Amino acid sequence: MEFLLDGFRDGILRALYGDPQVLSAARVTLQVSLSSTLLASVISLPLGYLLATQRFPGKGAVIALCQTLLGMPTVVIGLVVYGFLSRRGPLGFMDLLFAPSAIIIGLVILLAPVLIVFAMTALASVDNRIRETTLTLGASTGLSAWTLVLEARFGLLAAILAAFGRAASEVGIAVILGGNIEGYTRTITTAIALESMKGEFGFGIALGVVLMSVILVTNILVRLLQKS
Amino acid sequence: MSTFILKGIQVSFEHSKALEIDDLEIPVNGMALVTGPNGAGKTTLLRMLAGLHPPNRGTLRYKGEDVFYGRKGLSHRRRVTLVAQDPVLFRKKVLANVAFGVRARGFKSEIAAARALEALKMMGCEHLAERGASALSGGELRRVALARALATGAETLLLDEPTAGVDAENSERLQQLIASLASSGRGIVICTHQPEWAQSQAQFRMRLDHGRIVSVT
Numbered sequence: 001m002e003f004l005l006d007g008f009r010d011g012i013l014r015a016l017y018g019d020p021q022v023l024s025a026a027r028v029t030l031q032v033s034l035s036s037t038l039l040a041s042v043i044s045l046p047l048g049y050l051l052a053t054q055r056f057p058g059k060g061a062v063i064a065l066c067q068t069l070l071g072m073p074t075v076v077i078g079l080v081v082y083g084f085l086s087r088r089g090p091l092g093f094m095d096l097l098f099a100p101s102a103i104i105i106g107l108v109i110l111l112a113p114v115l116i117v118f119a120m121t122a123l124a125s126v127d128n129r130i131r132e133t134t135l136t137l138g139a140s141t142g143l144s145a146w147t148l149v150l151e152a153r154f155g156l157l158a159a160i161l162a163a164f165g166r167a168a169s170e171v172g173i174a175v176i177l178g179g180n181i182e183g184y185t186r187t188i189t190t191a192i193a194l195e196s197m198k199g200e201f202g203f204g205i206a207l208g209v210v211l212m213s214v215i216l217v218t219n220i221l222v223r224l225l226q227k228s
Numbered sequence: 229m230s231t232f233i234l235k236g237i238q239v240s241f242e243h244s245k246a247l248e249i250d251d252l253e254i255p256v257n258g259m260a261l262v263t264g265p266n267g268a269g270k271t272t273l274l275r276m277l278a279g280l281h282p283p284n285r286g287t288l289r290y291k292g293e294d295v296f297y298g299r300k301g302l303s304h305r306r307r308v309t310l311v312a313q314d315p316v317l318f319r320k321k322v323l324a325n326v327a328f329g330v331r332a333r334g335f336k337s338e339i340a341a342a343r344a345l346e347a348l349k350m351m352g353c354e355h356l357a358e359r360g361a362s363a364l365s366g367g368e369l370r371r372v373a374l375a376r377a378l379a380t381g382a383e384t385l386l387l388d389e390p391t392a393g394v395d396a397e398n399s400e401r402l403q404q405l406i407a408s409l410a411s412s413g414r415g416i417v418i419c420t421h422q423p424e425w426a427q428s429q430a431q432f433r434m435r436l437d438h439g440r441i442v443s444v445t
Binding site: 127129130133135136138139141143147150151 | 275298305306310
C-alpha cells in the first residue's frame with residue numbers, strides 16, 4: 001500500500017504545484033469535454049423536444065434506437081469514427097485523426113443519445129396543462145415551446161451535467177481518436193491509463209482526483225449560474 | 229350581436245362523442261352560463277371555444293370570424309382566454325405568472341408588471357406578487373390564475389368552475405368580481421355544475437347533458 005500512498009502524495013503535490021503534464025491534461029480534458037457537451041446539446045436537445053412533444057410515424061422506433069445507443073461501448077464508437085477519419089476512410093481528407101477535433105466528434109456521438117433520452121424524459125414530465133395554458137394566454141407556438149423548456153430546466157441541466165461528466169471520464173474514444181499525444185490530445189483519463197501501464201498507480205489515482213475536482217468545480221459553477 | 233356561432237359541431241374522444249351541437253349561438257356581451265352534471269361536455273365546449281381543441285366536425289365562428297386552431301389560431305387565442313377548472317402556474321413568481329400573457333403580446337416588462345399588479349389588486353391578492361407559485365394555497369392559485377387571464381386584456385373570458393375549491397369568503401368575492409366584469413362589457417362564459425350564484429346574473433343559460441343541449445334560455 002505504501003507505494004500507492006507515496007505515488008498519490010506525489011501526484012497531488014505535482015497537481016498543486018502546477019506540473020505542466022497535469023495542467024495540460026486538465027486543459028485538454030476541459031477543452032474536449034466542454035466542446036463536445038455544447039455541440040451535442042445543440043444537436044440533441046431539440047431532438048429530445050420533438051420526441052417529447054410531437055407525434056410522428058416511427059417515433060417509438062427512434063426512442064428505442066436512442067435508448068439502445070445509450071449502452072454503446074465507447075471503443076466501438078472510437079473504432080467506427082476512426083474508420084471514417086483514417087487516411088483510407090471517406091473523411092480522411094479532412095486530416096482530423098489524432099487531434100482534439102477527432103475526440104470531440106467521437107464524444108458528440110457518445111453524448112447525443114444520453115442528451116436526447118434525458119431531455120425527452122425531462123420535457124415529457126412537465127405537466128401537460130402548461131402548454132395549453134401558454135397557448136390560451138396568447139403565446140405563440142415558439143414562446144409556448146420555450147416556456148416548456150424553462151419548466152423542464154432542472155431536468156435539462158441535469159442531463160447536460162451528466163453528459164459533461166460522461167465526456168470528461170471517457171477513455172476509449174480519447175485513446176483511439178486522439179492517440180494520447182502529450183500536450184495535445186492527452187486527457188486526464190488517457191494519462192491515467194498510461195501511468196497505470198507504467199506502474200505509477202499512485203500518480204494515476206492522483207490524476208483521478210484532479211479529474212473529479214474538474215467535474216466538481218464545473219458542477220458548482222453551473223449551479224451558481226442556475227441560482228443567479 | 230357578439231356571439232360564438234356553432235354549426236354541426238361534433239367532438240369525439242376515441243370512439244365516444246363528447247359534444248354534439250347542431251346549431252347554437254352563445255352571446256358574449258355579458259355573462260353566459262353553461263351548466264350540467266360531470267361529464268356533460270362543459271369543459272370540452274370551453275376548450276373548443278378557446279381555440280385549444282378543434283371539433284372533429286362542424287364550424288365555429290366568433291364575432292363573425294372563423295375560429296382556427298394551432299399556429300393559425302393565435303389571433304383568436306389572444307381575444308378569448310380560458311381559465312381551466314384545475315389551473316396550473318409556471319415555475320416563476322406570481323407577478324411573472326400574471327404578466328405572462330401581457331409579455332406574450334409583446335409589451336415591455338414594466339408595462340406587463342404594472343398590468344399584472346393591477347389584475348392582482350382586482351383579485352385582492354397583490355400581496356402574493358413576489359411569492360413563488362409553488363407556495364400558494366389552492367384558493368390563492370385559482371385567484372392568481374384568474375388575475376393572469378384578466379391581465380391579458382382578452383375580450384372574452386371562459387371560466388371553468390371558477391369558484392370550485394375556493395372558501396366561502398373568497399368565493400363571494402370572485403362572484404362579485406365576475407359579475408362586475410360582465411356588467412362592464414367583458415364577455416364571460418361560465419361552466420359550472422353549481423349554477424345558483426350565476427343564474428340570476430346570466431343573460432344566457434344553457435344546460436348540457438351527455439354532450440347534448442338539454443335547454444337554452
